[in-house]
Amino acid sequence: MIAEIGLAALWLAAALAVLQMVSGAFALRSAEGEANSLAIYARPAAVVQAFLAVLAFLLLLYAFAITDLSIKLVASNSHSMKPLLYKLTGTWGNHEGSMLLWVGVLALSGGLLAAFEKRLPERTMGATLAIQGFVALGFYAFLLLSSNPFERLPVPAAEGTGLNPLLQDIGLAIHPPTLYAGYVGLSVAFSLAMGALLTREVNPAFARVMRPWVLGAWVLLTLGITAGSYWAYYELGWGGWWFWDPVENASLMPWLAATALMHSVSVLAARDALRTWTIMLGVLAFSMSMLGTFLVRSGVLTSVHAFAVDPERGAFILGLLGLYIGGAFTIFALRAGAVAEGKRFAAMSREGALVFNNVMLSAILAIVLLGTLYPLLTEAFDVRVSVGPPYFNPASAIFAIPMLLVMAVGPLLRWKSDKPARLQFELALIAALVIGTIALVSFFGQFPLLPLLGLGLAAALAVAALLPLRGRNVMRMPLSTWGMVIAHFGVAVSLFGMACEGAFSQERLAAVAPGGTEQVGDFAVTLESVTPFAGPNWTAIEARLAVSRDGGETVILNPQARSFWSPPQATSESALLTRWDGQLYAVIGNQAEDGRWQIRVWWKPFVTFIWYGGLLIGLGGILAIAGRVQVDVRRRKATAMGDQRRADIDALGAATPLPAE
Amino acid sequence: MRSLYLWVPLALFAFFAGLAGYMLTQEKDQFVESTMIGQPLPAFALEPAFAGLPGASTGDFTGGRPRLLNIWASWCLPCIAEAPQLEALKAQGAEIIGIAIRDRPEDVANFLGRHGNPYARIGSDPISEVQLAIGSSGVPETFVIDARGVIRYQHIGDIRESDVPKLLAELEKAK
Numbered sequence: 091m092i093a094e095i096g097l098a099a100l101w102l103a104a105a106l107a108v109l110q111m112v113s114g115a116f117a118l119r120s121a122e123g124e125a126n127s128l129a130i131y132a133r134p135a136a137v138v139q140a141f142l143a144v145l146a147f148l149l150l151l152y153a154f155a156i157t158d159l160s161i162k163l164v165a166s167n168s169h170s171m172k173p174l175l176y177k178l179t180g181t182w183g184n185h186e187g188s189m190l191l192w193v194g195v196l197a198l199s200g201g202l203l204a205a206f207e208k209r210l211p212e213r214t215m216g217a218t219l220a221i222q223g224f225v226a227l228g229f230y231a232f233l234l235l236s237s238n239p240f241e242r243l244p245v246p247a248a249e250g251t252g253l254n255p256l257l258q259d260i261g262l263a264i265h266p267p268t269l270y271a272g273y274v275g276l277s278v279a280f281s282l283a284m285g286a287l288l289t290r291e292v293n294p295a296f297a298r299v300m301r302p303w304v305l306g307a308w309v310l311l312t313l314g315i316t317a318g319s320y321w322a323y324y325e326l327g328w329g330g331w332w333f334w335d336p337v338e339n340a341s342l343m344p345w346l347a348a349t350a351l352m353h354s355v356s357v358l359a360a361r362d363a364l365r366t367w368t369i370m371l372g373v374l375a376f377s378m379s380m381l382g383t384f385l386v387r388s389g390v391l392t393s394v395h396a397f398a399v400d401p402e403r404g405a406f407i408l409g410l411l412g413l414y415i416g417g418a419f420t421i422f423a424l425r426a427g428a429v430a431e432g433k434r435f436a437a438m439s440r441e442g443a444l445v446f447n448n449v450m451l452s453a454i455l456a457i458v459l460l461g462t463l464y465p466l467l468t469e470a471f472d473v474r475v476s477v478g479p480p481y482f483n484p485a486s487a488i489f490a491i492p493m494l495l496v497m498a499v500g501p502l503l504r505w506k507s508d509k510p511a512r513l514q515f516e517l518a519l520i521a522a523l524v525i526g527t528i529a530l531v532s533f534f535g536q537f538p539l540l541p542l543l544g545l546g547l548a549a550a551l552a553v554a555a556l557l558p559l560r561g562r563n564v565m566r567m568p569l570s571t572w573g574m575v576i577a578h579f580g581v582a583v584s585l586f587g588m589a590c591e592g593a594f595s596q597e598r599l600a601a602v603a604p605g606g607t608e609q610v611g612d613f614a615v616t617l618e619s620v621t622p623f624a625g626p627n628w629t630a631i632e633a634r635l636a637v638s639r640d641g642g643e644t645v646i647l648n649p650q651a652r653s654f655w656s657p658p659q660a661t662s663e664s665a666l667l668t669r670w671d672g673q674l675y676a677v678i679g680n681q682a683e684d685g686r687w688q689i690r691v692w693w694k695p696f697v698t699f700i701w702y703g704g705l706l707i708g709l710g711g712i713l714a715i716a717g718r719v720q721v722d723v724r725r726r727k728a729t730a731m732g733d734q735r736r737a738d739i740d741a742l743g744a745a746t747p748l749p750a751e
Numbered sequence: 752m753r754s755l756y757l758w759v760p761l762a763l764f765a766f767f768a769g770l771a772g773y774m775l776t777q778e779k780d781q782f783v784e785s786t787m788i789g790q791p792l793p794a795f796a797l798e799p800a801f802a803g804l805p806g807a808s809t810g811d812f813t814g815g816r817p818r819l820l821n822i823w824a825s826w827c828l829p830c831i832a833e834a835p836q837l838e839a840l841k842a843q844g845a846e847i848i849g850i851a852i853r854d855r856p857e858d859v860a861n862f863l864g865r866h867g868n869p870y871a872r873i874g875s876d877p878i879s880e881v882q883l884a885i886g887s888s889g890v891p892e893t894f895v896i897d898a899r900g901v902i903r904y905q906h907i908g909d910i911r912e913s914d915v916p917k918l919l920a921e922l923e924k925a926k
Contacts, residue, residue: 374760377764415764680884
């Protein structure tokens with residue numbers, strides 16, 4: 091019954107999406123303030139739809155928890171002997187389940203918007219909900235017509251075939267749902283942007299409604315990417331933290347667009363500038379989310395994350411992309427000219443710096459997009475190429491370096507217009523830090539250019555990020571300013587980790603006989619033994635490595651080479667030794683003919699700072715959201731007090747005019 | 752037109768959609784080849800996996816005829832599905848040498864008793880040593896080894912009925 095209820099819930103949700111779309115469109119047609127008999131259904135439809143979609147997802151989760159092998163999806167992606175946690179994560183560790191999760195989050199965000207957002211004009215709200223319903227409807231159609239997660243097997247399977255062993259990891263429990271929530275949170279920004287464009291209500295009030303959604307989605311994307319990067323780093327056993335794989339790029343591109351959008355929407359909310367630009371980025375950010383889904387799901391690109399290589403599904407998603415992205419860009423082209431540009435500002439101003447950085451972010455986005463799609467383009471002419479770090483690193487650095495420099499200065503600038511003379515000290519300090527750090531590090535040896543620049547910029551940015559605190563009462567500073575300071579400082583921390591990893595990593599690949607010792611950096615690594623090892627649904631060979639730093643205390647590391655049998659696959663389980671100043675990363679490889687074992691060990695100084703920085707950036711975003719909530723609550727209280735006063739005055743019959751708000 | 756640039760995003764997207772649509776209709780190579788293809792079989796000498804058949808070593812792949820090297824295990828479910836196809840290959844003259852991965856003699860005997868025995872020899876590879884050396888990442892996998900002991904072809908996953916002619920053709924090519 092579970093599967094049938096789940097399927098019915100999905101069909102009902104799809105029907106409600108139609109209702110939401112139609113009634114939202116009616117709200118758009120009616121004049122402001124005029125009641126429309128159909129328009130009143132948009133909000134309840136969105137709320138009930140959210141409930142049904144989440145219910146369907148929970149039912150699938152339950153089917154995975156009890157390993158209901160009469161459901162095709164469970165039988166082909168799970169196994170009764172799997173640990174419960176991985177049974178649950180298996181729900182979204184496959185195509186159908188992850189699409190259901192996607193739709194669930196989409197419907198949930200639409201429902202939340204409908205239930206709690208009261209500030210928007212009803213017409214804009216109607217248009218927004220209509221768009222949100224339209225987007226959801228496409229994905230319901232995709233699930234119901236081509237990827238039904240609740241499909242039954244004619245005969246229940248005797249046993250499931252398991253879950254991709256790479257996905258049997260706690261990283262999978264956290265990483266995709268976080269990322270998805272971020273992707274889909276951007277759908278609300280998209281719908282709001284389209285709604286505002288349709289009703290020509292692009293103004294600060296609209297930006298204030300959009301901002302928490304953008305911030306929330308951006309925080310989730312940041313944390314999702316950070317978790318994903320660390321997961322790939324320790325799980326894939328290749329010692330790297332970013333590979334510019336199409337799937338990684340699929341998460342980076344919406345993040346870049348969302349970062350630009352977040353800054354631009356703040357400018358619109360605070361200064362009523364950048365109207366068209368904000369709308370464009372709103373459309374672009376969610377387009378990048380959908381494009382990412384298409385690239386990952388259609389198999390048009392070859393990736394290490396080959397999930398569901400299915401051209402038919404690819405064609406379906408491509409159709410949806412054409413409908414949504416094509417439609418949005420068409421409306422944009424027709425309408426954006428009618429949106430007034432908003433307030434003007436000088437190039438040398440806070441707005442100017444933000445615009446510059448948004449352009450740089452967009453340029454990096456274009457670089458990544460081009461690199462990701464380039465193999466697709468050449469393959470059309472039968473040339474197979476793969477684009478990797480040699481292209482992405484320098485090409486994105488060209489835009490990232492000026493962006494980071496302006497990012498250091500931007501928060502110190504005044505709104506509207508400023509003079510360089512006012513910031514002489516700060517500019518000199520930033521320049522001195524960049525040049526000084528590079529000179530200092532170069533003194534100790536030859537290092538590659540990009541990491542060296544990265545170190546200089548990290549030092550300058552770390553100091554510059556804290557400069558807005560100077561001369562201010564830090565206890566009274568708004569939370570959102572704290573958020574900015576911490577997020578910018580987090581960028582410096584991440585950059586420092588990346589630069590150190592790039593410049594100072596040491597690697598040792600050696601064939602070692604048991605008892606043999608290798609030296610990596612300050613560490614002596616001794617291979618004590620290699621033994622077979624049995625896990626719940628895998629077997630492994632496990633090495634015992636005794637590690638000692640500068641002859642100090644000995645620590646044991648146990649890297650494994652695992653073999654899963656259902657489905658059969660070998661994975662490498664790296665062993666990590668974390669110290670405050672870096673990580674020792676060990677992997678066991680094959681055995682050579684003479685009986686020696688291949689051991690690969692890296693010493694990566696300050697590599698953990700990459701992810702600490704990511705967490706700080708996320709924390710900054712959370713503080714910014716908290717700051718907005720705090721301001722809203724205060725404003726509401728003030729309004730309530732004002733209302734009370736107004737009521738009192740009315741009661742007293744006094745004619746005292748209230749001060750304008 | 753004053754706002755011609757507003758159409759740029761749409762034009763770029765249309766180009767991408769056209770390209771992606773075209774690529775979706777193209778055939779895609781699904782196989783990831785082992786880097787060992789074209790290389791000689793690494794040297795190994797494995798103990799018999801159970802008492803009924805001799806073990807396997809590199810020296811078994813000589814004598815002027817190509818052979819199949821089947822990597823399998825009694826605990827592997829797709830290997831059960833594959834068993835009838837191995838029988839069919841044997842019936843059509845293919846000599847199959849097996850390597851049992853992380854297996855126990857009684858389980859191997861039990862499996863062969865239940866699902867048939869297409870093998871001429873079966874070596875036991877208790878720690879996947881030989882499997883990894885050949886460049887195989889899972890069970891079952893089947894390699895075509897030519898008369899001089901060079902790896903010619905790799906089939907990943909269980910052999911389906913439709914794969915049998917392909918493997919026979921590869922054996923013929925390796926002569």
